[in-house]
Amino acid sequence: MISSLPSTASTSTASLPRMSAPTPHAKTVSPAVRQRLQQLFEHGKKSLDKGDFQYAHDMFAQCVAEDPANLVYLQHLRANLARKHPEAKKRSLLGGLSRQHKAARSTMAKALEKKDWDQAFAAGCEALDEGPGDIATLLDMATAAKAFGATECQLYYLKWALDTDPKHEQANRQAAEALSAVGQFDQAISCLKRVQEAKPMDHEVARTISRMSVEQTIQKGGYNQELLRKGASATAAPDEAASEMLKKPQPAQPSPAPSAEPTAPAVSREDELLERIRLYPAELQNYKELADEYAKADRFRDAERVLTKALSVSSGDLDTRERLEDTQLRRMRQQTDVANRKAEIEGTDAARDLARRMAGQANQRELEVYAARAERNPTNLAYQYELGLRLKRAGKFREAIQAFQQARGDSRRLADTQLHLGECFQKIEQFRLAMSSYEAAVTAAPDATSDLHKLARYRAGVLAMGLGELEKAEKHLTELAEADFGYRDVADRLDKLAQMRNT
Structure with missing residues (x-):
């Protein structure tokens, strides 16, 4: 106004x-820088294919340092390190860090303190090159990604840490906090239960699990969100509140007629499509139908995984690519909605900041998608309009x-x-x-x-x-x-x- x-x-x-x-983001990567990084990324992929892992790491590390919110760069950095250090998970860093590793960790700590994100990510990539299983470095990079506003990459660093040590207490705590912030309560609760196994007397963990269970119930059931405040602060156990909310009258179901012969268990649509994909891996329609099933159940990450596989099978089929893009956008909008509800309910600066960052990331991804579609279809004026909206928001x-x-x-x-x-x-x-x-x-x-x-x-x-x-x-x-x-x-x-x- x-x-x-x-x-x-x-x-x-x-x-x-x-x-x-519009609210500024932590960092905007200019088109010129993005183009230069894309060239470095392509060089890195070629080096990875040729087995020149050190050069590939140098290329991917520079991409991650200058564009820390780009998940694709980070994924390739990790994939390259996995091939460069195939025994990394079996080695323990507790036996002593190299001088170079210690120097990189020290540089990263100072950069984080100064909020010098480029330097922090560059030093973190150097430390990971020395030890890709260094959980302390991965957690620091997740913290930097959170401060930077790169939620997708924050979650990826935490997953990397948990893949290295699934029972690591601090990694599970950080992952639970990050996952709950974007509404992934199932996974957040799983992380906290691992903490609970190691710390059975930590009553705060038990209370947090109960609170998340209530939030999960509210999110899935569409209940009045005011109950979230009551469930989180009531003196009664939150699990009881969740049970009370679920007490809805159910229509009476007729008892099944007795049968002389047991019936075979029904095969789910998901299992049916998975079997079809196994038998006919080149048939794209099966992948698309399975992705649709996942999307109907709001399992957007599973849908993305299936469509990513379909895209590789199809050698870049345009319809599959656009389905994958639409699924990614739906997931990011869902996460933004969860963050907005959380900000409205909690009313804290941290919650509002998270909501702004999630909205910014969703808009940036939408901008990239519509820019690509407008370039492919220059006469499609609807794409130009949608692109204009995202550019304006940015x-x-x-x-x-x-x-x-x-x-x-x-x-x-x-x-x-x-x-x-x-x-x-x-x-x-x-x-x-x-x-x-x-x-x-x-x-x-x-x-x-x-x-x-x-x-x-x-x-x-x-x-x-x-x-x-x-x-x-x-x-x-x-x-x-x-x-x-x-x-x-x-x-x-x-x-x-x-x-x-x-x-």
């Missing part, structure tokens, strides 16, 4: 209000303007497109172009009672006030008031316009 304007009619463009900017207003300008050819959403164009132009202080776009949005949305028409009128009227164009401001705001006198602060702005005319 645009803020109030000074009361003078000679307001300069320098003092014009600006709409609130604060990339100049790029968003280009996408929206191409999307104007789609008459079905012309009014929306013009409105977004106006807001982007206003962000970069091209006020005349913004006004032209707002007025075009008004014309394209003829229904004066629609929310879109009202917002376009409001934007045009407020901007006209800022530009000192009082007649134009009065025209737009008066027509808005005729349609909806209670809209936002339109009545106050009309009063202010009258004062500005008198002075």
